[in-house]
Amino acid sequence: MFKRYSAIFKNIGLILIGNTIYALAVTSFILPNGLITGGTTGLALLFYHQISIPIAVFVSIFNIAMFLLGALVLGRSFALTTLISTFYYPFILGIFQKASVLQNMTSDHLLSAIYAGIMIGLSIGIVIKAGASTGGMDIPPLVLNKKFGVSVSLAMYGFDFTILLAQMLFANKEQVLYGILLVLIYTVVLDKVLIFGQSRTQVKIISEKYEEINQTIIQHLDRGSTLIHAETGYCHDKNLVVLTVVSNRELPKLNMLALSIDPKAFMIINQVNEVKGRGFTMDKSYK
Numbered sequence: 001m002f003k004r005y006s007a008i009f010k011n012i013g014l015i016l017i018g019n020t021i022y023a024l025a026v027t028s029f030i031l032p033n034g035l036i037t038g039g040t041t042g043l044a045l046l047f048y049h050q051i052s053i054p055i056a057v058f059v060s061i062f063n064i065a066m067f068l069l070g071a072l073v074l075g076r077s078f079a080l081t082t083l084i085s086t087f088y089y090p091f092i093l094g095i096f097q098k099a100s101v102l103q104n105m106t107s108d109h110l111l112s113a114i115y116a117g118i119m120i121g122l123s124i125g126i127v128i129k130a131g132a133s134t135g136g137m138d139i140p141p142l143v144l145n146k147k148f149g150v151s152v153s154l155a156m157y158g159f160d161f162t163i164l165l166a167q168m169l170f171a172n173k174e175q176v177l178y179g180i181l182l183v184l185i186y187t188v189v190l191d192k193v194l195i196f197g198q199s200r201t202q203v204k205i206i207s208e209k210y211e212e213i214n215q216t217i218i219q220h221l222d223r224g225s226t227l228i229h230a231e232t233g234y235c236h237d238k239n240l241v242v243l244t245v246v247s248n249r250e251l252p253k254l255n256m257l258a259l260s261i262d263p264k265a266f267m268i269i270n271q272v273n274e275v276k277g278r279g280f281t282m283d284k285s286y287k
Contacts (some may be wrong), residue, residue: 011130012084018126019089025119027096028105031055036167036179037116038160040066040136046163049170056094059136063090066139073143081132082139090135108206109174111180112168120182130192137163153226200275201251205242205258206230207265214242216257220251245275 005122026041036045044058067086071079096102104114133142141155164179171179205213210227217225225244232239246254250267258265 006152011132014126014130015084015132015187016088018123019085019134020092020123021119021126022123023089023093024102025116025123026055026093027099028114029119030182031097032103032105033107034090034171035109035110035112035116035182036164036171036175037120038137038163038179038183040134042160042163042167042179042202043137046166046169049167053146055211056090056097059093060087063087069143070133070135070139073146074139076157078133078142082135085127085132089136109178110181113178113254114185117182117185118189121186122193124186124195125190125196128190134163161180174200195273199248200245200272201248202243202245202272203251203254204228204268205244205265206239206267207242207258208239208261209265210240210242211260212261213265216261217242217244217254220257221246221254223250245272 028034030037030041031044036042040059040062041055043062044053044055047053048055052160063086066079067079070082101141105115124134133139137159138156138157141150144155155211160183164176164183167179168176196233207213214225214227217223221244225242228241228243230239230241231237244254255267258267
């Protein structure tokens with residue numbers, strides 16, 4: 001019970017931190033330098049410049065509307081995870097907009113686009129890893145995916161690109177270029193954040209001394225292994241291949257141990273994005 005509530009409070013904290021970083025990026029870099037972007041913020045900038053609706057007010061109304069749409073189409077569990085972002089983001093954005101000290105970070109547009117992209121990608125990644133959504137324009141792609149099978153990433157890129165083009169009504173060509181750079185940066189950073197701390201190294205070892213290498217992995221690295229039946233292509237010798245997954249820090253030690261047993265061992269090493277199971281996402285069990 002304690003672990004369950006601890007996880008809940010941890011996720012709530014991450015959602016608040018993620019939305020705070022997002023609002024800080026908008027207040028410190030996007031608004032003072034007149035940058036354009038996609039998502040709810042980009043849409044809010046469009047309405048602000050065209051009909052003078054305050055950004056925080058538009059974000060509040062739009063987020064609530066999208067929250068209701070998501071709750072109706074995607075279900076109650078989705079609504080609960082998105083509720084915090086829906087109300088907290090416009091609240092903290094409004095507070096930051098009143099703090100003048102946050103609005104004079106830099107006047108360099110390129111620097112602003114880079115830092116805003118990094119912060120937005122980081123913030124969205126934190127919220128998603130907490131099992132929630134930032135709400136707003138994150139919701140329509142999910143609705144389209146459920147109703148019509150449209151790819152979420154494709155729909156998200158389509159909406160962002162459309163919002164960027166719409167902002168050409170008040171932005172010059174240079175602002176549009178900075179906006180595209182901003183979207184590209186936060187997309188790359190978002191992908192990196194989502195796999196951060198989860199990537200591992202998969203190693204296949206082909207050696208006549210497979211049994212000794214296998215035991216060394218179990219005893220000295222405290223990692224599990226799998227023996228795969230294989231046959232060489234040239235001589236058609238049947239052998240067993242040792243397959244194991246280790247952390248990036250354990251790879252040099254594995255390499256040293258395997259080659260000390262068999263200097264002629266053939267090793268195939270590649271990165272994997274995520275590993276689930278005992279020793280990684282579950283506690284180890286010993287027999």
